[in-house]
Amino acid sequence: SDARVGVPVACARADAKLHVRRPPPTPLSCSFACGTYRRSNGRQKRPRHRGNVHVAAKTKEGRDVEHERVHARECHRAFVAWVPRAAARDDTPSFASQETKRRTDVHLGAMFRAVHVCAWRWRRVGTTCRWMQVDETRRRACWCTCAWKCEDGAWLERGNDATAAGTGWLGRNALDARPESLQTWAKHAMKTSQAWVEVAVAEAPSPSTVHALDRLSDAICQVLDAAELLRNVHQDRTYASTAQRVCNELNQFVHELNANPQLHRAVERALRAMQAKGCHEKCETFLVGESLKLEFENGGVHLLLEAKQRWQRSQEAEHRAAVAFSRNLTENQKLGSVEVPLSMLESHLPKHVLKTLLKGCLSNQDGIVNLTTDSSTVAQLLKWIPDERIRKQAYLSCARTPVENQGLLDVILVERSTQARLLGYDSYSELLAQNRMAKNPAAVARFLDELWLEIEAQARSELERLRCFKKARVGNDEVAVWDYAFFTGMAKAEACSIGAIQVSAYFHIENCVRGIGLLAQRLFGLEASESNPSRQEVWAEGVRRLDFYDCRQSHRGTMYLDLYPRPGKFNHAAHFTVRCGICNDKGMVRPPIVALVCNFQDSETHLLTHQEVETLFHEYGHAMHSLLSQTRLQHLSGTRGALDFVEIPSHFFEHFVWDHRFLRCFARHHKTEEVIPRRMVEHLRASKRMFQAMDMQTQIVYAVFDHRLHAHPPSLGADCSALFRNVHNKYSVLQQPEGSNWHLRFGHLVNYGGTYYCYVAAKILSRLLWEMHFEADPLSEEAGRELALKLLGWGGARDPSIILVGKLHMASPGLLPTGRSLEDDVGRTCLSFNEEFHFRHFRPFRHNFVRGLLRMDAVGGPTPVVWMHRRVRSLLCGSTGPGR
Ligand SMILES: [Zn+2]
Helix, strand or coil: CHHHCCCCHHHHHHHHHHCCCCCCCCCCCCCCCCCCEECCCCCEECCCCCCCCCHHHHHHCCCCHHHHHHHHHHHHHHHHHHHHHHHHHCCCCCCCCHHHHHHHHHHHHHHHHHHHHHHHHHHHHCCHHHHHHHHHHHHHHHHHHHHHHCCCCCCHHHHHHHCCCCCCHHHCCCCCCCHHHHHHHHHHHHHHHHHHHHHHHHCCCCHHHHHHHHHHHHHHHHHHHHHHHHHHHCCCHHHHHHHHHHHHHHHHHHHHHHCCHHHHHHHHHHHHHHHHCCCCCCCHHHHHHHHHHHHHHHCCCCCCHHHHHHHHHHHHHHHHHHHHHHHHHHCHHHCCEEEEEHHHHHHHCCHHHHHHHHCCCCECCCCEEEEECCHHHHHHHHHHCCCHHHHHHHHHHHCCCCCHHHHHHHHHHHHHHHHHHHCCCCCHHHHHHCCCCCCCHHHHHHHHHHHHHHHHHHHHHHHHHHHHHHHHHHCCCCCCHHHHHHHHHHHHHHHHCCCHHHHHCCCEHHHHHHHHHHHHHHHHCCEEEEECCCCCCCCCCCCEEEEEECCCCCEEEEEEEECCCCCCCCCCCEEEEEECCEEECCEEEECCEEEEECCCCCCCCCECCHHHHHHHHHHHHHHHHHHHCCCCCCCCCHHHCCHHHHHHHHHHHHHHHHCHHHHCCCCECCCCCCECCHHHHHHHHHHHHHCHHHHHHHHHHHHHHHHHHHHCCCCCCCCHHHHHHHHHHHHCCCCCCCCCCHHHHCCHHHHCCCCCHHHHHHHHHHHHHHHHHCCCCCCCHHHHHHHHHHCHHHCCCCCHHHHHHHHHCCCCCCCCCCCCEEECCCCCCEEECCHHHHHHHHHHHHHHHHHHHHHCCCCCCCCHHHHHHHHHHHHHHCCCCCCC
């Protein structure tokens, strides 16, 4: 598939060859043999020493600046023009002809060096209107620097940068099956970034300072991201633990960089210089600069030595505790267990679930199986086992182990709060809110409270319904937390007369992967092509690889799919960025690489439940955000933006699996090939609506608990379980039993501490997006293009509230700030919302909106969104509008 490598084909080939070369011994005495270059007076000149231009030396001798600039551009132009010509003369990527190879070696080596040296000098005097061009030149120069700074494995990085995906592990040439290769790569990255530190500090304040820092962060992130994935999923545990060590080392290194006052000052100066030239928050470089500055400040750069050291120790302690917390969740011996009669399992659990559950378990002579209560086992037991006693035991066992996590959580919370206070914030929540859409913790609390108020009445009526249902079946109407999944599942199945198994028959994994490709093709015009990754390329057997190409056959990104569980593997579903994409004016110059990691019930039939399909599309939404983002700098590409924004695209993509118009394109019965019936999808939707408010309450409980822990942290040794019970009993209509330490399994507390509310907000905002742009036609090419261009394309390189307001044409519910001037993306309309306007016209809407969300399909008439739309239009047109 390398033959299909997109932009730039020829460079990729040339680089593929180049990466084996050693760097030339004397970088500054390079020979530059492209013949002519233009002087500042416009006349073409032949170099005096044909093929020999001693760039650096002559500059020091006082060559004029203009000359340098022209020279650099010429040099670059010659390079760009020459490589395709060279490649065109030679059809094979291996440069079969000796003459071509010789010329490649001479020309590319020399030109890279010449471009590099000139570009650096040119950039320092470059004017702002031209900096983008400089960047274009410098991009190639950057690779050059990496290669120079590296004594072993020279040119390695450049080979990696230019080719779509190499043949090493994860498509990275730097990696192979030996764990040591990861360590070598990490060392190389640290060395490279030291070089960038020098560059950034020496720079005159300008956008290029930010660019240099972006390259620095790129050098580290490439290794860190790969190591992060590998430590979570690698089937070889030795490799995984090496990856873990590399992660620790690099995190430590990043913390040190973030605490470097010289870099901080350099960014500050660059930001000031950019501001003076009129850059603002819509300028990507400026935004990256601001984000970097915030990272430095959150890294304690401004602290006095003692406080800084305290901060670092705290950061390390938190990291260690967080890693241990997550690891405990995957170690079966630390989890509890529950005894279940084999006969009961056999008669109630679906076959494929049973098979996964019983893997490696034997029943004793009384026919009792001892099951470890890992989260997925407990979820299955709660859903299927009719014996209330066993459900209760399973729930409590799950809610009381692993015991060690209590202490670890205490440490994490204390350290987080210490860090926040050292940095001058009241709480960790306040610290986090700095780069979130919700700009302060109070907004989060208010948002959650309002939402809860809105749905409470409906939740009560749903509980009433559940009580009646239970009473009719088992004669008592006490609904406990461990009853919820079982009885709601049963009620839904009865009311909607469809079983999960019937639905699964339409979702063979191959169909679903086809569905993914289809959606990319219909909405974004991207073609997916699956190839078999070699054993050297992936971290475990069974990992699949999809490559996406646009209509010009440009490679837009690689997506690995690791869908089934393995011992020791990360046990949730997640999207991992392995390498961020980078664009320039002409398109993608470095396609992103991502991995979707899921844990679907492994079965011989390879059928997914509808919920699993929804999970797959959620993660796929994250992947599309990475693949479609078009940022010039990697720092804010794809899912690297505000966390309460990045969950919106993923939640948005979930909507597709609830729409028959899309499902009928790929969901076919695995035996009969029959298309999924419309009635079945209607039933699925109806069953989704059945206990919606109670489901939402569960989410609110998690969010409020997480928010409280981080906004008002309990003191060390204080009882988190009491807090959890209080929150649960207030925000949910179900009551939590005494002694339940459910938070011991709440992995989100560790990985996304203080931001669980993002999921709740994303549910609402993504629903709104769907309603406004896709409800009419989910496969609309135009809507897809708009989505790619105006939402996903930004990655994190634009304030999400501006994107959303532009996209949703409104000051949206709850979280988004008001009182700012908002332009739509085309710049045609300029709406000005102020606090009073918002208060008068949108506050009441907020409530209607949420209520409407829950009843969306039940009531006729205009949905709140349509109403909202009209209201905004009437306001804009100057009419008074309907008074509602
Ligand atoms: Zn997500």
